[in-house]
Amino acid sequence: MSTLIRLEVIRIFRNKKVVFFTLLYPAILYMIFAQSSGRIGGLSVKLYVMVSMAAFGAVGATLMSTAQGISQERAKGWVRQLRLTALNQNGYVISKIIAAAATSGPAIAVVMLVGGLVNGVRMPAWQWPVLLIALWLGSLVFAALGVALGYLGSPSTIQPILMICYLGLSLLGGLWMPTTGFPTVLRKISEAMPTYRFGAIGRTIEAGQFPHGADLAVLAGYLVVFVVLAGRLYRRDRSRA
């Protein structure tokens, strides 16, 4: 299975579109946004936007490395082909999730590197690895969502579904702009988004605190929902052959 995982990772980084959207685009946006001075919610703009863009890249990386491939490979029969090998029955999905993690890690790291080296972000040394690991683990929630979407969409519908989820979650979850300026109703909706909680966890770490229970609970709740949904759609797909 290690060969399959390696191939899954290699091909993601061969895909120029994915590399641009997950590695370059968030880093470039970060360089632009971080120019403004001032503070948002007790953090400097540089710190605040670093988490936003790292999260934005990580969500894109996990969704793109799972949903698109799964829906296309189901339709084209690659999934059937793999079932004619001795690969573990769940090996395909497992390798997709590992590949998603292997993509979201660099996506987060690139933005943090830009923060430290270009934008002059300063944090206590322990916060850097803790933030990286927390965001990295949190991105697995979106890998589960990506797997579910991959088993839900057909190759012709997956592209719009993916973009709506990706951009919708990023915008509503306050990854592009702080939700403090949102009207009350929109702010309530925003707070219910997994992306909002994902960003909030990162920012509490930047503030030197342990993540809030509410953020962790909501994100964990989403993880359970996405995993159950993905599992159900996955089994439906298997039984169809």
Place this chain on the structure above:
Amino acid sequence: MTANGKTTGVSVGAEIGRFEDVRKDYGSVTAVDGVSFTLRAGETVAFLGPNGAGKSTSLDMLLGLREPSSGRVSLFDGSPRDAIASGRVGAMLQSGGLMEDVTVRELIRLSCDLHPHRRPVDEVLADAGLTEIADRRSDKLSGGQAQRLRFGMAIAGRSDLIVLDEPTVGMDVSARQAFWKSMRTIADSGRTVLFATHYLEEADNVADRVLVVNRGRLIADGTAAEIKDRAGARHVSFDLEELPARSLLEQLPALVSLEVHGRTVRMRTSDADATVAAVYGAGLYPRGLEVTSVGLEQAFLTLTADDENHTQRNDEQGALR
């Protein structure tokens, strides 16, 4: 023992797979309707039938991709899934897709690594005729090249049984010949090969045994020669000055079918020598006697047509009752 040789000790002729009264329904449509057969080690078996005959569904069940609605499928005394997991089966599907953004070599290496009894990558590339296109991306291949890649993936390990679904679709004539040449090498190393095809000459030239399926049922099982015999292997035709009673012609030995148009008699017979001798023996003087052989293609058309007529008659009888 060569690199192609088997790693497991299945003696030639031993039973390795079995279909027992297998049936597959999709809603009200019956795709496979009570098929039974046994596969024996060392055979090269063609699974022959027109499109929609139930070949692909049968292969899917043989490979554990679909569950039969009733009946039983076993491979190597276990379930198809177990046989695949232990590396005893290598298979190539018509509907088998390829991973994109990776090279031919990378995909073959993946298949080799996934196989419990892997073969060296370069050897597989050579056997499947992929060496020259090894560094090409899987999504940039022609139809025939993609088929060869699927074939390479099916022979990436030392499997006892190789299952191929319409392996030469999309190949031109020379690619097809090259394909069957490498296929024979594999069959000669003692492995069992089962392939589905609707190219009759492939079944005729390559297979030791032919299973003919039509409308979900197995209508013939034997060597190509036996199937031709069953369909009436020879056409005999001649003209007569004076027609005898039809009953006299119907009593001719080895007769399979008989048509009389004007003074021309056309027959199919499983033993042309005996039939023709009996024609003279009956005191008839045939003119313009012609004896021609029936190819497997003709035999196949005859068998499927007989099957259809038979089914239709049954349906009509059913309607009358």
